[in-house]
Amino acid sequence: MNYRHEFHAGNFADVFKHIVLTRILLHLLKKETAFRYIDTHAGSGFYDLFGEEAEKTAEWRAGLGKLIDHDAPVAARNLIEPYLRLTAPAADEAATPRRLYPGSPAIAAALLRPQDRMICCELHPKAAQDLQSHLGRDRRVKIIEIDGFTGLNAFVPPVERRGVVLIDPAFEARDDLDRSLNVLESAWRKWSTGIFLLWYPIKDQREVELSLKRLSAGKIKRILRLELQIAEPTPVGPLAANGLLIVNPPFPLEGESEIILPFLSQAMGEDAFARHRIEWLAGE
Ligand SMILES: C[S@@+](CC[C@H](N)C(=O)[O-])C[C@H]1O[C@@H](n2cnc3c(N)ncnc32)[C@H](O)[C@@H]1O
Numbered sequence: 001m002n003y004r005h006e007f008h009a010g011n012f013a014d015v016f017k018h019i020v021l022t023r024i025l026l027h028l029l030k031k032e033t034a035f036r037y038i039d040t041h042a043g044s045g046f047y048d049l050f051g052e053e054a055e056k057t058a059e060w061r062a063g064l065g066k067l068i069d070h071d072a073p074v075a076a077r078n079l080i081e082p083y084l085r086l087t088a089p090a091a092d093e094a095a096t097p098r099r100l101y102p103g104s105p106a107i108a109a110a111l112l113r114p115q116d117r118m119i120c121c122e123l124h125p126k127a128a129q130d131l132q133s134h135l136g137r138d139r140r141v142k143i144i145e146i147d148g149f150t151g152l153n154a155f156v157p158p159v160e161r162r163g164v165v166l167i168d169p170a171f172e173a174r175d176d177l178d179r180s181l182n183v184l185e186s187a188w189r190k191w192s193t194g195i196f197l198l199w200y201p202i203k204d205q206r207e208v209e210l211s212l213k214r215l216s217a218g219k220i221k222r223i224l225r226l227e228l229q230i231a232e233p234t235p236v237g238p239l240a241a242n243g244l245l246i247v248n249p250p251f252p253l254e255g256e257s258e259i260i261l262p263f264l265s266q267a268m269g270e271d272a273f274a275r276h277r278i279e280w281l282a283g284e
Helices: 012-028 052-057 064-070 074-087 105-110 124-134 147-156 176-190 205-216 253-268
Strands: 038-039 046-048 099-104 119-121 141-144 164-166 197-200 221-229 241-245 273-284
Touching: 012 064, 012 074, 012 105, 012 164, 012 197, 012 221, 012 241, 012 253, 038 147, 064 074, 064 253, 074 099, 074 105, 074 253, 105 119, 105 124, 119 147, 124 141, 141 147, 141 197, 141 205, 147 164, 147 197, 147 221, 164 176, 176 197, 176 205, 205 241, 205 273, 221 253, 253 273
Parallel strands: 038 119, 038 164, 119 141, 164 197
Antiparallel strands: 046 099, 197 241, 221 241, 221 273
């Protein structure tokens, strides 16, 4: 377990994943009844964008850095505004991000209401400890140092019966996507009305297609697939493309993606290689 998100926080993949997560949470907030947020691979909660690790890769400068440098068309700006409010100062201030970039549990904690609850699984002891020091005092938040795949199986269905699971593994092992899909399918069998958001890297598009093929023939009824590529993907080079599977997406999310993804690919992508995909892997 060598992965440390400190090197990658605020990169194009985080921007993409966290904007979609924010949109899903905002849709859940529309109903008064409580919901549950479950983060299987939570990370440490906040990341210093000017710290040693982030400075070393400078990944956020090609992600959040480019996003806040770009003027978004009004429709896109309205949709990403809630995410920007959590990560960057207001538009009329200097275009610099907040020093501490919020990871997925910090984004969720900022949006949850008193009646909502969240569970965070994080296996790395230091990351779990950092997360505990950031969010541990919040009584809505439970942080557990546990394997996220094992945890997920134990935590669904939640008593609220409404909510979202983020599955965001480190993808250190080659079979991590297949493992994530197994876990997704078994968690969905226990909680078929839950929203599941699964992030995956794309190093080799053919390998991804092979892994995802089983879902189109599987039992899960509604799966929206979003992908974003910012540069030419290479099997060994830096990450250039990534995707999100959303099981049971809130109704407006597909239309919102039609507005958000072209803007993200324009703002963060290289002209010759930038592309995005919005399609249903199952249903609709
Ligand atoms: C991609 S990062 C998570 C980023 C976070 N979800 C966010 O969006 O801000 C993956 C995290 O998973 C943790 N991790 C690795 N293996 C794990 C496991 N089996 N169960 C839970 N966490 C694990 C790593 O320590 C790392 O913090």
